[in-house]
Amino acid sequence: MQQLLAPIQRFLHCETPQTWIDVARVETSLDDLLIDHCNCELKAAQTAMYLLRRYALTKDSGRLLLSWAKPYEEFVYFKERDIGQFLARDARKNELSAPLQPNAHFGFAQDLIPPLIRLIKEEFHHFEQVLELMHARQIPYRNIRAGRYAKGLMSHVTTHEQDILRDKLIVGAYIEARSCERFAKLAPYLDPQLAKFYVSLLRSEARHYEDYLTLAQLVSPQDISARVAYLGEREAELIMAADDEFRFHSGQPR
Known part of the structure; x- marks a missing residue:
């Protein structure tokens, strides 16, 4: 686990504070933690889908993605x-119904499609795995308000059209990296079943942030190092700041 975690720790600008872990490890926090984690898996899939529909796919293929997401979104919303x-629904719900067609007017379409489709499939699978854990523990799903983390990061995305995709991919990298860091931070404090699950998620998702960074550099004509550093500083500020709500990516509890 440490071998997987080391590059993630070097990438992030801060560690999760102990104050967050102290709340997360309390049994009464488990319901909110799992529900928000479930939502995060769906949001990660939706974000990747948006980027594909906005830039890399034809309109018809974009509609295929919306159909793919429909069972998951209907459950949540x-x-x-x-x-x-x-x-218990057909296991094929986590499969595309037809091949995707790249947007001929976007030069990097073929580069974006395979890694983002792979990520979406994994996120939907993890969404179902979290639900299975909740079901086994008799934790009902309920709607909870999203935290400020992702919205706070997105507020720093540039308004220059030619660089928006680059920034959104970098933001995706930080969200994925932070998720993995928290899987590892939480695992030692959880019961054996949940700890094993979170370690398995770390193994599965450890490369996601690198995929996002690779794509961000690919679509940018300039070196992205300065932008990566800037958004990393903003991400760390959100993690270290006081937060009124406890969520999977929230800051320090007040």
């Missing part, structure tokens, strides 16, 4: 839901 029923 509609109030009538049953975890057991959702998990």
Whole structure:
């Protein structure tokens, strides 16, 4: 685990503060932690889908992505839901129904499609895995308000059209890296089943931040190092700042 974590720790500008871990490890925090983690897996998939639809795919292929996401979004956004029923649905719900066609007007389409599709498939799978854990522990899914973390990071994305994709990919890298760092931070404090699951997520998602960084450099005509450093500083500020709400990516609890 440490071998996987070392490059992530070097990439991030701060560690998760102990004050967050102290709240996360308390049993009464587990419901909110798992529900928000479930939401984070869906948001990660939706973000990758948005980037593909906005830049890399034809409109018809973009609609295919929306169909792929529909069962997951319906579960989260509609109030009538049953975890057991959702998990029992056709396993093929996490499969694309047809091949995707690249946007001929975007030169990097073929570079973006394979890694982002792979990421989306993994995030949907992890979404289901979190739901399975919740179902086994009789934790009902409920709607909770998103934390300020992702929105705070996105507020620093440039408004220059030619650099928006670069910045969004870098933001994606930091969100993925922070998730992995928190999997590792939490694992020692959790029961054996949940600890094993979080270590498995670290193994599965450890490369995601590197994929995002590689794509960010690919689509940028300039070196992205300065931009990576700037957004990393902003990410660390959000993690270290006091936070009124406890979420998977929240800052220090007040």
